[in-house]
Amino acid sequence: MTFTEAVKTCFRKFFTFSGRASRSEYWWFSLFCLLGGFTASFAESSINAFFGDPTGPTMLSGAFNLATxxxxLSAGWRRMHDTGRSGLYLFYPFVxxxxVSTFAAWTGAFDVLATNPEGALEALNSVTLAILAISMIxxxxxxxxVLYWLTRPSQPGPNAYGPNPHEVSP
Incomplete structure (x- = not known):
């Protein structure tokens, strides 16, 4: 799949969270989003500098990010399907x-850090610190x-999420 085919496919499948997406489809679209974001930010910076307001509005990059x-998200979801995983695995870092935040709040770690940042290690018990250290790792x-999963090759043949995108004609 080429760069333009990937971009067209991802916009055509705007709300399609079923099926599978090949590596090339996902990564070409990711490159498009990265380059488009940089281009929009550069254009905004130039426009804002021209008008003498370096902290001016960021409508252009905001619109681009909103549009993509x-x-x-749906391309990443379908890419996870292509590796044989649920699209929910895409949210693993957020979970x-x-x-970690819930545990830290539950144990009072945020309160300790807010009131006594220098003595936080001494104020928290060793079990809490051990759990927080493992959680941070x-x-x-x-x-x-998640990045590793997104770079994995397609599962050969059909899987629970549909046929292999390399074995299906467009």
Missing amino acids: FIPG VIFG VLIISPFL
């Missing part, structure tokens, strides 16, 4: 962030795990 958010690893 759902297609990017970890929520879990998982938090650091989780985005890389």
Whole structure:
């Protein structure tokens, strides 16, 4: 799949969270989003600098990001399907962030950090610190795990989410 085919496919499947997406489809569309975001930000910076307001409005990049958010999410969802995983695995880092934050709030770690940042390690008990340390390691690893899953080759043949995109004619 070429760059333009991938972009067209992802916009055509705007709200399609079923089926599978090949690696090339997902990564070409990711590149499009990255380049488009940089281009929109550069254009906004130039326009704002021209008018003498370096902190001016960011409507252009906001509109671009809004227009590509759902297609990017659905492409990632379908890419996870292509590797044989549920699209929900795409949210794994957010689940970890929520879990770590909830545990830290439940144990009072945020209160300790807010009132006594220098003595936070002494104020928290060792079990809480051990759990938070392990949780932080998982938090650091989780985005890389999702990235690893997104780079995996397609499962050969059909899987629970549909036929292999390399074996189906467009």
